[in-house]
Amino acid sequence: MTQTPLVDLRDICLSFGGVRAVDHVSIDLHAGEVVGLLGHNGAGKSTLIKILSGAYQKDSGEIRINGELADINSPRDARRYNIETIYQTLALADNLDAASNLFLGRELTTALGFVNDAQMEAETRKIMARLNPNFKKLKEPVSALSGGQRQSVAIARAVYFNAKILIMDEPTAALGVHETQMVADLIKELKAQGLGIFLISHDTREMLDLCDRVSVMKNGALVGTERVEDVTEDDILSMIIMGKNPKKAA
Amino acid sequence: MTDTSTDTTPAAPKRTLIQSLEIDLRLLGMIGAFAIVCITFNLLTEGRFLTPRNIFNLTIQTASVAIMATGMVFVIVTRHIDLAVGALLATCSAMMAMTQTTWLPQYLGLELGHPLIPWIAIAVGILTGALIGAFQGWLVGYMAIPAFIVTLGGLLVWRNVGWYLTNGQTIGPLDETYRAFGGISGTLGEFWSWIFGLVATAAALWILAASRRNKKAHGFPLKPLWAEGVVAAIVTIGIMGFIWILNSYQIPSRVLARDFAARGLEVPEGYSAAYGLPISVLLLIAVAVVMTIVARRTRLGRYIFATGGNPDAAELSGINTRLLTVKVFAIMGALCGLAALVASARLANHSNDIGTLDELRVIAAAVIGGTALSGGIGTIYGAILGALIMQSLQSGMAMVGVDAPLQNIVVGAVLVLAVLIDIIYRRRTGAG
Ligand SMILES: Nc1ncnc2c1ncn2[C@@H]1O[C@H](COP(=O)(O)OP(=O)(O)OP(=O)(O)O)[C@@H](O)[C@H]1O
Ligand SMILES: [Mg+2]
Numbered sequence: 001m002t003q004t005p006l007v008d009l010r011d012i013c014l015s016f017g018g019v020r021a022v023d024h025v026s027i028d029l030h031a032g033e034v035v036g037l038l039g040h041n042g043a044g045k046s047t048l049i050k051i052l053s054g055a056y057q058k059d060s061g062e063i064r065i066n067g068e069l070a071d072i073n074s075p076r077d078a079r080r081y082n083i084e085t086i087y088q089t090l091a092l093a094d095n096l097d098a099a100s101n102l103f104l105g106r107e108l109t110t111a112l113g114f115v116n117d118a119q120m121e122a123e124t125r126k127i128m129a130r131l132n133p134n135f136k137k138l139k140e141p142v143s144a145l146s147g148g149q150r151q152s153v154a155i156a157r158a159v160y161f162n163a164k165i166l167i168m169d170e171p172t173a174a175l176g177v178h179e180t181q182m183v184a185d186l187i188k189e190l191k192a193q194g195l196g197i198f199l200i201s202h203d204t205r206e207m208l209d210l211c212d213r214v215s216v217m218k219n220g221a222l223v224g225t226e227r228v229e230d231v232t233e234d235d236i237l238s239m240i241i242m243g244k245n246p247k248k249a250a
Numbered sequence: 251m252t253d254t255s256t257d258t259t260p261a262a263p264k265r266t267l268i269q270s271l272e273i274d275l276r277l278l279g280m281i282g283a284f285a286i287v288c289i290t291f292n293l294l295t296e297g298r299f300l301t302p303r304n305i306f307n308l309t310i311q312t313a314s315v316a317i318m319a320t321g322m323v324f325v326i327v328t329r330h331i332d333l334a335v336g337a338l339l340a341t342c343s344a345m346m347a348m349t350q351t352t353w354l355p356q357y358l359g360l361e362l363g364h365p366l367i368p369w370i371a372i373a374v375g376i377l378t379g380a381l382i383g384a385f386q387g388w389l390v391g392y393m394a395i396p397a398f399i400v401t402l403g404g405l406l407v408w409r410n411v412g413w414y415l416t417n418g419q420t421i422g423p424l425d426e427t428y429r430a431f432g433g434i435s436g437t438l439g440e441f442w443s444w445i446f447g448l449v450a451t452a453a454a455l456w457i458l459a460a461s462r463r464n465k466k467a468h469g470f471p472l473k474p475l476w477a478e479g480v481v482a483a484i485v486t487i488g489i490m491g492f493i494w495i496l497n498s499y500q501i502p503s504r505v506l507a508r509d510f511a512a513r514g515l516e517v518p519e520g521y522s523a524a525y526g527l528p529i530s531v532l533l534l535i536a537v538a539v540v541m542t543i544v545a546r547r548t549r550l551g552r553y554i555f556a557t558g559g560n561p562d563a564a565e566l567s568g569i570n571t572r573l574l575t576v577k578v579f580a581i582m583g584a585l586c587g588l589a590a591l592v593a594s595a596r597l598a599n600h601s602n603d604i605g606t607l608d609e610l611r612v613i614a615a616a617v618i619g620g621t622a623l624s625g626g627i628g629t630i631y632g633a634i635l636g637a638l639i640m641q642s643l644q645s646g647m648a649m650v651g652v653d654a655p656l657q658n659i660v661v662g663a664v665l666v667l668a669v670l671i672d673i674i675y676r677r678r679t680g681a682g
Contacts, residue, residue, distance in 0.1 A: 085566070091566045100552060115548060118468045
């Protein structure tokens with residue numbers, strides 16, 4: 001691909017105290033592409049994408065969006081670049097209902113500037129009808145929802161606001177087989193609409209199925225990035241475990 | 251729907267009376283507790299507790315703590331605490347007392363009794379509260395010092411700043427217009443109290459109708475019409491009944507005679523007048539309405555509750571939680587200023603011990619009213635009801651002749667019990 005990437009992370013570093021959570025990592029993402037991030041627990045995947053979503057500030061390196069240097073210092077900044085994130089920890093306010101969570105930070109308001117709960121609820125019904133037709137608990141606080149239902153709220157929040165760049169950190173970790181399939185279908189649909197998606201998962205087979213390219217991290221560093229058609233599941237596993245790219249070594 | 255792993259909506263939802271009315275169960279419980287307290291004391295005092303006079307006194311004794319309790323809801327909902335409210339009230343009261351008796355007359359040359367004096371003094375008091383509150387909020391939000399510590403320090407600091415402002419002296423008498431905010435010396439009178447009742451009822455009914463219209467417009471399920479009717483009737487009877495009770499408290503004839511004599515007149519034959527709605531209670535109602543709107547209908551309120559529910563989620567949603575903390579404490583401070591107005595106006599002077607132990611009453615009111623110390627949950631009306639329950643307990647016990655130490659033991663026990671009941675209730679209903 002020679003066109004300018006949608007997202008270009010270059011030489012990103014971030015340390016927590018003495019721990020190098022992200023160590024000179026460079027990754028890019030194109031429109032209509034799904035790039036998977038793999039690696040052991042604590043490899044630095046979540047930290048890397050949190051830098052892109054504005055939750056953490058990088059120590060060094062640069063972020064380019066559509067080729068232009070982007071200054072992302074807060075989640076608010078990331079939203080301005082149409083970056084939406086589904087966090088591993090879901091990041092929902094448990095005491096609020098689905099609609100309040102979906103619109104949190106971007107409430108619809110009436111002409112007088114008051115929050116318009118009725119309209120937000122109606123919008124939530126609409127998007128939920130598309131994403132998860134079984135979702136009925138609109139009035140209850142999300143603490144009353146199952147893990148999968150909470151997940152659909154988090155996904156709905158990312159999808160509703162016309163994201164161009166979507167970050168999904170283990171979106172299927174809490175889901176049953178059926179719901180996992182729904183998320184997979186959704187990812188394909190969004191990809192077809194031209195979104196760029198960063199996907200994090202520990203399920204290697206699922207990743208090979210959904211992603212165009214996969215990047216493997218270990219101890220904060222990038223082991224390698226490969227097109228899925230060029231590698232086998234075993235290659236990926238050995239990259240994760242050994243921290244070496246078998247194709248490069250060969 | 252055969253898929254049991256997902257939501258199951260019962261085919262024919264059986265609705266109980268309370269469900270159809272969509273009344274908050276917790277609210278019902280608190281009203282029940284309040285009713286039990288009132289009826290018990292009424293029996294023990296042989297009917298002296300539920301007289302118009304005593305109810306009037308209860309409302310004016312509750313106003314100051316209730317005003318602060320609405321602000322404490324926001325503080326506790328965002329997982330903080332404010333132990334300095336009583337001390338801050340004293341500082342605001344001292345500022346207002348000094349402004350009207352000393353500073354304005356001495357430095358601006360406004361003579362005592364000048365019509366601008368009370369209003370400038372009130373503005374100074376509220377501003378003082380808001381600024382000190384904002385400062386404490388800044389220490390909590392931006393400097394990351396726990397609110398418990400900041401306000402524990404504030405408890406000592408502000409009470410004694412108040413002391414220095416007045417050199418430890420009691421300041422009074424306060425301006426007459428100013429004193430009208432305190433209670434018995436400032437009431438609407440019978441006619442205007444009725445007018446207020448009518449306007450309030452009309453507004454409440456309009457809100458009910460508007461909310462139904464709004465639901466209909468979005469195609470949401472509606473309550474049955476009879477249920478709306480019942481709710482409307484309860485609201486109407488509640489408001490008008492309250493006004494009727496206050497309007498039944500007649501001004502004693504010797505007070506009337508004194509008032510007329512002051513104007514060089516005599517009381518006409520058969521003349522009587524009622525106190526009606528105290529201005530301090532009117533102020534409390536206004537605060538309650540505004541704070542409820544803020545909590546439910548504004549982004550600020552939404553962010554307060556979201557931050558309380560999950561601070562990380564709020565932060566990741568782009569909410570500036572540090573600035574939010576400053577705002578919450580500033581609101582609390584401004585309300586301390588308002589409460590200081592009501593409290594010092596009621597006493598007709600400023601004394602150094604004003605508001606002592608109010609922090610405990612205010613926190614207890616919020617907590618009894620269902621505000622969860624773990625954050626994210628609480629209502630304005632609950633806190634006001636909580637304040638009313640606390641005050642009723644205290645006044646009732648005083649009327650029955652319970653010793654002061656035992657009164658405090660009971661109030662302390664009730665606070666712990668209320669929280670226990672709340673925890674059990676939440677566990678049962680699975681909420682929060
Ligand atoms: N807020 C933090 N403070 C200190 N250290 C952190 C913080 N967040 C992450 N780390 C450390 O950074 C490293 C990378 O963590 P990260 O959460 O990015 O891993 P991950 O690849 O997402 O793992 P998992 O698969 O378990 O989600 C770990 O060593 C972790 O302990
Ligand atoms: Mg992670």
